[in-house]
Amino acid sequence: MPIDSARGHVLGFVVVTRLSTTLTDALAIDAPILQSGMGGVAGPDLVAAVSNARGLGILAALRLPPDQVRAGIRRVRELTDRPFGVNLWLHDDVVHEPPVADIPVDSIRSVQRVLNEFRPRHDLPSRLDSPPPSPDLVAAALEVMIEERIPVFSAAIGLPDHELVDRFHRVGSSVVAMVASGPDAAEVVDRGVDVVVAQGAEAGGHRSFGQKLERGMVEGTTVDALLIEVLDVVGARVPVAAAGGIVDGHDLAGVLVAGGAGVLLGTRFVATFESMASDLWKQRLLAAGPTTSTTITDAFTGQWARVLGTDFTERWTAADVRPLPGLLHATMGADLFAAAKRSGDDQLQPFYAGTAVERITALCGADEVVHSMVDVARSALSARRVGGTEVTDLR
DSSP states (O other): OOOEEEEEEESSSEEEEEEEOHHHHHHTOSSOEEEOOOTTTOOHHHHHHHHHTTSBEEEEOTTOOHHHHHHHHHHHHHHOSSOEEEEEEOOHHHHTOOOGGGSOHHHHHHHHHHHHHHGGGGTOOOOOOOOOOOOOOHHHHHHHHHHTTOSEEEEESSOOOHHHHHHHHHTTOEEEEEESSHHHHHHHHHTTOSEEEEEOTTOSEEOOOSSOOOHHHHSOOOHHHHHHHHHHHHTTTSOEEEESSOOSHHHHHHHHHTTOOEEEESHHHHTBTTOOSOHHHHHHHHTOOTTOOEEEEOTTTSSOEEEEOOHHHHHHHHHTOOOOSTTHHHHHTHHHHHHHHHHTOTTSSOOBOOTTGGGOOOOBOHHHHHHHHHHHHHHHHHHTTTTSSOOOOOO
16 A cells, blocks of 8 residues: 655644545545544534645535535535535435334334433423424435535445446546445445445444444444455455544554555544534543443434443433334434533433544644644654565554
């Protein structure tokens, strides 16, 4: 894997603005660092900051109406002339949400009963009613992205089909797909994607599977093992980045040594000045220590995600209730979760976080994250004589 580095300018310390791999070549960036397109976090300010630092910022578009998606894209373009991406879920139950009328009433009431245990904390009335259907926004958001000829489409929590990949390619957009298994990696490369991100079990936020699986099936493969598996399957055809438990330059160097072409970070970019995450969420991340626990839960959105453990996640696990499909589950608990956010109740909010959260100890600018990671990785790689006779794992 070719690695070419060049010195950049000074931002309080010496930085490196270029670390070339097949990933940077594929996406026309200089730093092999992608920022996860996290809903409620990745707005135009964060995206532009990462892209201006020569990584790839990725705008979140999930559940946004088309006019907001378009406005977000245009705002990013006002803030940077660098490449950027836009992210959308392609989960089967999100793209084609099952009708609410087809969901058994008992299933709806079982979920509501657990939520009702917590509603009195915020003076909310108990409910047993069905949720309203979620608006069909996926197709409209995709149309906006194609019309706007975005530089990069980032697909997650589901696989883009061949036709969609072709549509983006025809307008000059590259396509990045996040996967959580070797077979999914092979499938998306056969469909023509340009870059694959291998998401290990350590990753914060939602697990990148396109169908709802049993919990044991999504807790499994570590990022190290998955990266090797995906490289074996598709590494000769497209650049492969790694995601999960990655927060600093030593992690980036380790991925490059293992044969990966770069990294995608989520949790580290939540704890930045430009992130739209609440101050409470950022504080919880910075306060995490060796005893801080994260857990895989479907309590908040109905889809499996890694979050900081809370009273609510513990109660949800103990209740052993199956959530509603698609994003109907999030809709059903929206009153409770919104009230918790307004009041600062940290036991009823989804603080998405990866297993390496304890290594995030300071709030900083997104540009500093990128520059520091590249600088540290370059130093580590140079010390280990990459391209020489022997390189050992840096982590």
